[in-house]
Amino acid sequence: MNRSEKDQLTDEIIGEAVLSLLREKGPINMRVLIARLRSMETSESDPQRREAIARVIAEISATTVSGRRNGARERKEWNGDNVHSLFGESASPDSSKKH
Numbered sequence: 001m002n003r004s005e006k007d008q009l010t011d012e013i014i015g016e017a018v019l020s021l022l023r024e025k026g027p028i029n030m031r032v033l034i035a036r037l038r039s040m041e042t043s044e045s046d047p048q049r050r051e052a053i054a055r056v057i058a059e060i061s062a063t064t065v066s067g068r069r070n071g072a073r074e075r076k077e078w079n080g081d082n083v084h085s086l087f088g089e090s091a092s093p094d095s096s097k098k099h
Contacts, residue, residue, distance in 0.1 A: 009052045030064045
């Protein structure tokens with residue numbers, strides 16, 4: 001299986017999991033998504049798909065843990081002045097022009 005086929009299978013698996021959660025009208029977050037993927041993994045009969053589901057779970061878990069670390073670091077940075085003007089000191093580049 002080449003890289004693009006793996007990516008496509010990954011997208012399909014995540015899509016199936018998310019659609020099943022949407023049909024149930026329940027919450028959608030990383031924890032629930034991983035739980036659904038684990039459920040899919042245990043019920044999957046195709047070894048190739050089961051391996052792909054395990055890979056997706058590992059990727060999402062790693063991303064979630066990494067995101068938590070980065071989020072904590074970002075929250076520490078937010079303690080200071082976190083409002084920054086996008087246009088410098090004036091509200092518009094040409095302050096003489098009014099709308």
